[in-house]
Amino acid sequence: xxxxxxxxxxxxxxxxxxxxxxxxxxxxxxxxxxxxxxxxxxxxxxxxxxxxxxxxxxxxxxxxxxxxxxxxxxxxxxxxxxxxxxxxxxxxxxxxxxxxx
Numbered sequence: 001x002x003x004x005x006x007x008x009x010x011x012x013x014x015x016x017x018x019x020x021x022x023x024x025x026x027x028x029x030x031x032x033x034x035x036x037x038x039x040x041x042x043x044x045x046x047x048x049x050x051x052x053x054x055x056x057x058x059x060x061x062x063x064x065x066x067x068x069x070x071x072x073x074x075x076x077x078x079x080x081x082x083x084x085x086x087x088x089x090x091x092x093x094x095x096x097x098x099x100x101x
Contacts, residue, residue, distance in 0.1 A: 010084070030057055 034057045044050040 030061060033057055033060070 034055075037056050037060075041050065041056040044056065045052055050056065
């Protein structure tokens, strides 16, 4: 019973966050960042840390995509469900033992 209540309380929050992440427009975000990073990019080119054909936004985007690919979302979801189940079993064991004392 409590496990269902926890699932009912947590699941909508997870779905809401998933919707927020899915609504992010990557193209407009990169355009906005590109405008703000242009002076920094020029300094990196001036100090020869970037070549003229490299763009800092491309480097950042590639790093973010590679980081996201490393995240194992099914494993995270499995761990959250396992933790919730373990907490429920532990709580139930304590309550059951306390009832008979």
